[in-house]
Amino acid sequence: MNWPAIKAIYWHEMSRFFRTIWQSLASPVLSTVLYFVVFGAAIGGRIQSVEGVPYGAFIVPGLMMLTVLQQSVANASFGIFFPKFSGTIYEILVSPSGWFEVTLGFVGAAATKAIMIALVILLTSFWFNGVHIAHPFWMLAFLVLTAVSFALLGFIIGLWAKNFEQLQIVPLMVITPLVFLGGAFYSASMLPPFWEGVAKLNPVLYLISGFRWSFFGLADVPVGVSLVAVSVMLVACLAIIRLIFLTGWRLRE
Amino acid sequence: MAAILEVDHLSKRYGSGTSALNDVSLDINEGEIVALLGPNGAGKTTLISIICGLVVPTSGTVRVGGHDIRTDWRAARKMIGLVPQEIALEPFEKVIDCVRYTRGLYGLPPDEAYVEQLLRSLALWDKREARTRELSGGMKRRVLIAKALSHRPKVLFLDEPTAGVDVTLRREMWTVVRELRAQGVTIILTTHYLEEAEDMADRIGVINHGQLLLMRPKSELMGEFGKKRLVLDLYEPMATLPAELAERGLVLAPDGMSMIYDYDSHADRTGITRLMAELADKGVAVRDFATSQSSLEDIFMSLVEEDA
Numbered sequence: 223m224n225w226p227a228i229k230a231i232y233w234h235e236m237s238r239f240f241r242t243i244w245q246s247l248a249s250p251v252l253s254t255v256l257y258f259v260v261f262g263a264a265i266g267g268r269i270q271s272v273e274g275v276p277y278g279a280f281i282v283p284g285l286m287m288l289t290v291l292q293q294s295v296a297n298a299s300f301g302i303f304f305p306k307f308s309g310t311i312y313e314i315l316v317s318p319s320g321w322f323e324v325t326l327g328f329v330g331a332a333a334t335k336a337i338m339i340a341l342v343i344l345l346t347s348f349w350f351n352g353v354h355i356a357h358p359f360w361m362l363a364f365l366v367l368t369a370v371s372f373a374l375l376g377f378i379i380g381l382w383a384k385n386f387e388q389l390q391i392v393p394l395m396v397i398t399p400l401v402f403l404g405g406a407f408y409s410a411s412m413l414p415p416f417w418e419g420v421a422k423l424n425p426v427l428y429l430i431s432g433f434r435w436s437f438f439g440l441a442d443v444p445v446g447v448s449l450v451a452v453s454v455m456l457v458a459c460l461a462i463i464r465l466i467f468l469t470g471w472r473l474r475e
Numbered sequence: 476m477a478a479i480l481e482v483d484h485l486s487k488r489y490g491s492g493t494s495a496l497n498d499v500s501l502d503i504n505e506g507e508i509v510a511l512l513g514p515n516g517a518g519k520t521t522l523i524s525i526i527c528g529l530v531v532p533t534s535g536t537v538r539v540g541g542h543d544i545r546t547d548w549r550a551a552r553k554m555i556g557l558v559p560q561e562i563a564l565e566p567f568e569k570v571i572d573c574v575r576y577t578r579g580l581y582g583l584p585p586d587e588a589y590v591e592q593l594l595r596s597l598a599l600w601d602k603r604e605a606r607t608r609e610l611s612g613g614m615k616r617r618v619l620i621a622k623a624l625s626h627r628p629k630v631l632f633l634d635e636p637t638a639g640v641d642v643t644l645r646r647e648m649w650t651v652v653r654e655l656r657a658q659g660v661t662i663i664l665t666t667h668y669l670e671e672a673e674d675m676a677d678r679i680g681v682i683n684h685g686q687l688l689l690m691r692p693k694s695e696l697m698g699e700f701g702k703k704r705l706v707l708d709l710y711e712p713m714a715t716l717p718a719e720l721a722e723r724g725l726v727l728a729p730d731g732m733s734m735i736y737d738y739d740s741h742a743d744r745t746g747i748t749r750l751m752a753e754l755a756d757k758g759v760a761v762r763d764f765a766t767s768q769s770s771l772e773d774i775f776m777s778l779v780e781e782d783a
Contacts (some may be wrong), residue, residue: 313580
């Protein structure tokens, strides 16, 4: 295992984040504050509680997941796309670094950034709502697993994308709708039975449900199923990335 | 001398059916400078890209320091440094961080003393804290060389190192290359500047249409393919060349003040003795004479035209 290469890529990516720390943090925190104001305070004032949890607090895990998913995908896809765009990818490809080491460096950094932003949002939410975390260990476990899985997905998008439009289209057209329809702002049990069944086809529902369980002990689907869902996604993404590197698709053409 | 790079029957055919490289075999010895010449699209960059791991070959093998680039790729790649044709640098990165980053990619721990020595040798130490976007084109190219040398490679590939670089900088670059060779680094460069190959290379390879047309020591190549030209300056202008002299291959210059004779210096008979006798018979008074060897450019053009 080429550990210095993993470290080099990881800190190279993190230094970009720290170079623009305020822009990196301000945008997601500002949008989350707006969500808290609009959904938590304005609309939430008219919804007393969801399954016994005040609505303002109920949406916190969903909002954190929304941010983690968007940030993981965006950071990882941009992280690998930019060297492709600028041509500097050549030095990674000619170096004695394998696919797993390269992936670990980029994905590790993307997931770290997403987790840091999610934690800042959690701190912000304490200011708006008195959020209680029932299972802190599982909260962190879900946070890390989700951030890594979606960073892997973002990495695949970055490897696939040939231009900036393609880089944007998957997060916009797929990830954001899945998060909004995955129960970020409501419980699936609030939907009519047919739509509840449809919602359960959405993989993001399992992540948000598991994550919400770690906060309140409430879940739309069993926690074990959520853990299996995120683990399956993680392994599937790793397998796809390995295939891309071994065949050289969009990398060594 | 031991071969540090062994290329054996290497071919690359793209999905579109284009054959970029066709059965190329060559050995490169440790410590030599080899120049690969060829017109655009000849296959030079494809050859370098395959050796460095950027392009997957269709068939054939490459060994660097005895390590196969596919089965023992980590060991092979550790021995190689690549300076690409295009200037590819992250614009917001500091010069020194760029070099540290590349060193890390090669699995090496930080070595600030070596990085300083490297940047100083490439006249980049004063610019170590500058962002790469603030540098001139020549400096950017030197940063690429510093990155390629950050892990002390045994073999350095320079793909068109002086393309688009002014004359002064080109000379600077040649000095850097010579210094590297003095340190024992094997250098393979592709170039359009034949003057560059003529000046620096120990051996010259010519590639065209994906095939290696030849690979010879420079002196041998220039001797074998080199034509010589004899120019005879006259005391008195000559209106027309006597038929006997024209039959011997002599040509009168347009101003009538000199005569030109092209010959093969390696031929059994160059014809110069008989030509001189003929000139004496005709009473042609020669004021001065000079001979010149054809340049690498002439040799290159004749090879490529033959292959066309």
